[in-house]
Amino acid sequence: MDRPMDLHYSDAQEAFRAEARAWLAGHAPAPRSLPSLDTADGFEAHRAWEAEMYADRWSVVSWPEAFGGRGVGIIEWLVFEEEYWRAQAPLRVSQNGVFLLAPTMFEFGTDAQKARFLPPMASAAEIWCQGWSEPDAGSDLAGIRSRARRSDAEGGWVLSGQKTWASRGAFAEWCFGLFRTDPEAERHRGLTYFLIDMATPGVTVRPIPQIDGETGFAELFFEDVFVADDLVLGQVGHGWNVAMATAGSERGLSLRSPARYSRAADRLVDLYADRLAVDPARAARSADAVARAWMDAEAYRLNTLWTATRVLDGGSVGPEASANKIHWSETDLAIHRAALDLLGPEAELHGDGVDAPWLDGYLFALAGPIYAGTNEIQRNVVAERMLGLPRG
Amino acid sequence: MHFAFSDQQLEFRDAVRQVLAKECTTDDLRAAVDAPSARTPRWATLAELGVVGLTVPEAHGGFGLGLVDLVALVEEAGRVALPEPLVETTGLAAPLLAELAADGSDGEADPRVTGWLGGIAKGGVAAAVGDAGRPTAPIAGADGADLLLLVTDVSGRLELHGLDAGACPVTPVASLDPTRRLGAPAWEPSPATLLAYGPRVDAMVDRTADRAAVVVGAELLGLADAMITMTASYARDRQQFGKPIGSFQAVKHLVAGAQVLLEFARPVVYGAAWALDERAPDATRAASVAKAYASEAALEAARVALQVHGAIGYTWECDLHLFLKRSWALAESWGSAGDHRARLLSSLLDGR
Numbered sequence A: 001m002d003r004p005m006d007l008h009y010s011d012a013q014e015a016f017r018a019e020a021r022a023w024l025a026g027h028a029p030a031p032r033s034l035p036s037l038d039t040a041d042g043f044e045a046h047r048a049w050e051a052e053m054y055a056d057r058w059s060v061v062s063w064p065e066a067f068g069g070r071g072v073g074i075i076e077w078l079v080f081e082e083e084y085w086r087a088q089a090p091l092r093v094s095q096n097g098v099f100l101l102a103p104t105m106f107e108f109g110t111d112a113q114k115a116r117f118l119p120p121m122a123s124a125a126e127i128w129c130q131g132w133s134e135p136d137a138g139s140d141l142a143g144i145r146s147r148a149r150r151s152d153a154e155g156g157w158v159l160s161g162q163k164t165w166a167s168r169g170a171f172a173e174w175c176f177g178l179f180r181t182d183p184e185a186e187r188h189r190g191l192t193y194f195l196i197d198m199a200t201p202g203v204t205v206r207p208i209p210q211i212d213g214e215t216g217f218a219e220l221f222f223e224d225v226f227v228a229d230d231l232v233l234g235q236v237g238h239g240w241n242v243a244m245a246t247a248g249s250e251r252g253l254s255l256r257s258p259a260r261y262s263r264a265a266d267r268l269v270d271l272y273a274d275r276l277a278v279d280p281a282r283a284a285r286s287a288d289a290v291a292r293a294w295m296d297a298e299a300y301r302l303n304t305l306w307t308a309t310r311v312l313d314g315g316s317v318g319p320e321a322s323a324n325k326i327h328w329s330e331t332d333l334a335i336h337r338a339a340l341d342l343l344g345p346e347a348e349l350h351g352d353g354v355d356a357p358w359l360d361g362y363l364f365a366l367a368g369p370i371y372a373g374t375n376e377i378q379r380n381v382v383a384e385r386m387l388g389l390p391r392g
Numbered sequence B: 001m002h003f004a005f006s007d008q009q010l011e012f013r014d015a016v017r018q019v020l021a022k023e024c025t026t027d028d029l030r031a032a033v034d035a036p037s038a039r040t041p042r043w044a045t046l047a048e049l050g051v052v053g054l055t056v057p058e059a060h061g062g063f064g065l066g067l068v069d070l071v072a073l074v075e076e077a078g079r080v081a082l083p084e085p086l087v088e089t090t091g092l093a094a095p096l097l098a099e100l101a102a103d104g105s106d107g108e109a110d111p112r113v114t115g116w117l118g119g120i121a122k123g124g125v126a127a128a129v130g131d132a133g134r135p136t137a138p139i140a141g142a143d144g145a146d147l148l149l150l151v152t153d154v155s156g157r158l159e160l161h162g163l164d165a166g167a168c169p170v171t172p173v174a175s176l177d178p179t180r181r182l183g184a185p186a187w188e189p190s191p192a193t194l195l196a197y198g199p200r201v202d203a204m205v206d207r208t209a210d211r212a213a214v215v216v217g218a219e220l221l222g223l224a225d226a227m228i229t230m231t232a233s234y235a236r237d238r239q240q241f242g243k244p245i246g247s248f249q250a251v252k253h254l255v256a257g258a259q260v261l262l263e264f265a266r267p268v269v270y271g272a273a274w275a276l277d278e279r280a281p282d283a284t285r286a287a288s289v290a291k292a293y294a295s296e297a298a299l300e301a302a303r304v305a306l307q308v309h310g311a312i313g314y315t316w317e318c319d320l321h322l323f324l325k326r327s328w329a330l331a332e333s334w335g336s337a338g339d340h341r342a343r344l345l346s347s348l349l350d351g352r
């Protein structure tokens, strides 16, 4: 079947959009009305919102119905995301689970693991954090030292070591972590991917305040933490491959849907129009940056549809995910930097009683080139795996 | 939603890529630099394949296809820095003439127009089209063209004129890229040259500018790809400090940065071609994003390519400059990246 290029959404997709829009209009909390999800109260408020979405099957639309989804395709998921951001609905407290772990679990998990973990992930009854980075292993993830020792007697593994920068780790119930099960093997081969209940004896969590002062991430200490065999995701010793599947979701199609940036870019143009009336000289100096940022968001939207179509036609996303990650993180920065320049001396105003969405957004965007693998590492990947340059 | 080329489009593109790889080598480019000509055996081959007449309506001997089909091929033309005026003839003149031929308001289609369309389809007519926004600027491809399509502003009313080459002297204007064949026609609008006037010409002129942005954008994609490919290959081979220079991270990151820009420019150009074919409401915005993105991608690829080649890239002998010069010229033609950002922003503000 030779299909021509077509960028119209189908009638069925538009009907799905209308349904999502109507539901969100009736249910989504007012924009920015929930407390920050990096506080204990905010965490619970966001959890409650996701439970409400789950109840009406809107929390994980692309998952099979058996796990709480609607079984729709990737394009419908993008449509849903457009509506979600259009409604300015809350950030997803479940994002590590829903956007990163879930695709990996669908690929590598056993039926029992899927049945056990996916529904409470979708309802936000169980929220996940990612335990990969360590104090001495950031970019060089294969250099992790946290260990898992075999215990045949107990039928499982005993974890020890330290993880750090685990987003939402201060409040999460579960953790997907990478541990070294074979210290003798080559660095990439001796790793295993574990699903860890944070309530297990021996797990200690130490929250770390982020640049904005709130506890967005945490250090995790493991002292002889027992994890049963059925909590290994994928095969023992194959953790690196499993982790790279998760990293592909983090950099590629799953974590950052284009609607996030399209909405922010539209709001940037609104801000520009407002500032044109207030301070035309300053606005004029920002005109090029505003247009550039809007184009970056539009290019991201089109590239996502292009990639999604390739995936639907049976293709895969390889090192292009690294190019994607560079683009979304830099787009987010460009949008927010342009906004702060438009605001000028007002940009620094922050604190109690001041609603400063652009500054908050900027602080968040600043982490983009660091997490999910720094942009320097992604450039190495693009050079080596897309262009065949020799490893240095 | 299915944002991809069809299998047929990809097959045709691959066939054209193979032909051009044989018939448009860098030796051929150098020959074209020394003795430029619009009507080469290569042009005849492209006409035979149906590339030149791609956008000519079937009733006039062409394939009657749109910009989505065309951009895939023009990207290939950019990859080899094709010297012949494919963008001008097939990207700009033929769709404009097709609009005139389809416009039934004057009864019978104008025989001049149908003649030119038939000529393009057979490869016998190479065209050049003036940028209405820069009426006194030299026109790409005008030197050596068989047909000139020009727009004048007669006290606020736009007129479209068509001139056979013999009818007016064209003074060649030197460009850094001699295969651009810039020319300044000496002509006077007359009833004999007039093709159309009034508001419909305004609309045609606007659509021509949008098409130019997208088709030139497609050529820039091909150029950027060629420069990045040459550079990656050079970086694998060239050794310094006992290693390939491509193993140094400063070099890797330069090339990777250019590659990321190109990756994102591609769907932007293809999507704009689709929007123009569909006459989608945001087609003009899409065209601006396409030209801005493709221009930035090619300029960055050019900068990186020259830097990574070192001194050899600065020589006449190295083929790189053939691609650099075309990129620099095209990045500024039919609106620079900055021009298109300004155009986009005012359109976004109008919509508020």
Ligand SMILES: Cc1cc2nc3c(=O)[nH]c(=O)nc-3n(C[C@H](O)[C@H](O)[C@H](O)COP(=O)(O)OP(=O)(O)OC[C@H]3O[C@@H](n4cnc5c(N)ncnc54)[C@H](O)[C@@H]3O)c2cc1C
Binding pocket: A129, A130, A131, A132, A133, A137, A138, A139, A140, A164, A165, A166, A167, A168, A217, A367, A370, A371, A372, A373, A374, A375, A376, A377, A380, B249
């Ligand atoms: C907001 C935020 C949330 C995070 N959430 C999580 C989480 O939930 N779970 C988790 O496991 N981790 C998380 N991280 C950690 C993140 O994955 C790491 O910060 C990242 O991998 C970089 O590691 P690092 O911070 O140790 O920096 P380093 O690896 O020490 O790098 C420092 C600098 O050196 C550069 N560099 C290092 N190696 C190279 C190289 N080979 N070539 C070129 N440059 C190089 C880097 O690009 C960077 O600029 C989070 C980080 C942030 C900022």
